[in-house]
Amino acid sequence: xxxxxxxxxxxxxxxxAVARRFYEDMLGLAQVDAEGDEVIVYRSGNTRLNVYRSAxxxxxxxxxxxxxxxGDIERLVAALKAKGVRFEHYDMPGTTLxxxxxxxxxxxxxxxxxxxxNILNLINV
Numbered sequence: 001x002x003x004x005x006x007x008x009x010x011x012x013x014x015x016x017a018v019a020r021r022f023y024e025d026m027l028g029l030a031q032v033d034a035e036g037d038e039v040i041v042y043r044s045g046n047t048r049l050n051v052y053r054s055a056x057x058x059x060x061x062x063x064x065x066x067x068x069x070x071g072d073i074e075r076l077v078a079a080l081k082a083k084g085v086r087f088e089h090y091d092m093p094g095t096t097l098x099x100x101x102x103x104x105x106x107x108x109x110x111x112x113x114x115x116x117x118n119i120l121n122l123i124n125v
Contacts, residue, residue: 006047009065012054013116016040019051022114026083058117065120073124077101077110087112088119 013019016037023029023042032048033041039052049065069076077100081087087100088111095102102109108124 008048008050010050010052011064011114011116011118012057012060013051013114013118014053014057015115016051016053018115023049023051026080026085060118062119063111063121064118067120067122069122069124071124073101073108073110073122076122080112085112 011019020031020040023040024031029042029044029049031040032043035041037053039050042049042051044067077087081100089097089100090102090111092102092104095104097103098108100110102111106125109121111119111121113119
């Protein structure tokens with residue numbers, strides 16, 4: 001029923017100005033729309049991210065958005081780190097840490113947070 005319809009990620013934030021600096025300046029996303037002072041809509045590839053003001057910002061303790069980056073993960077992690085993005089390091093069974101990248105066989109993942117603690121990640125598959 002919904003398999004042919006694009007989905008949109010929604011990220012709750014406390015301060016849209018702070019979120020704007022992170023998503024535009026740090027991650028390089030371009031704003032494509034807005035709803036007053038409550039929502040900024042970004043395009044990422046063929047998808048959209050709604051970044052919206054909410055009192056519940058930062059309460060999600062699981063990954064909220066994943067970017068599939070194929071073989072570019074090392075280059076992208078280095079570029080984001082140079083812009084000031086801080087990567088998370090998790091202790092997970094069967095995983096080794098190569099710098100800021102978690103390696104699980106052929107899969108490589110790098111997690112980071114936005115200013116409100118939303119967990120984001122890059123994956124090489």
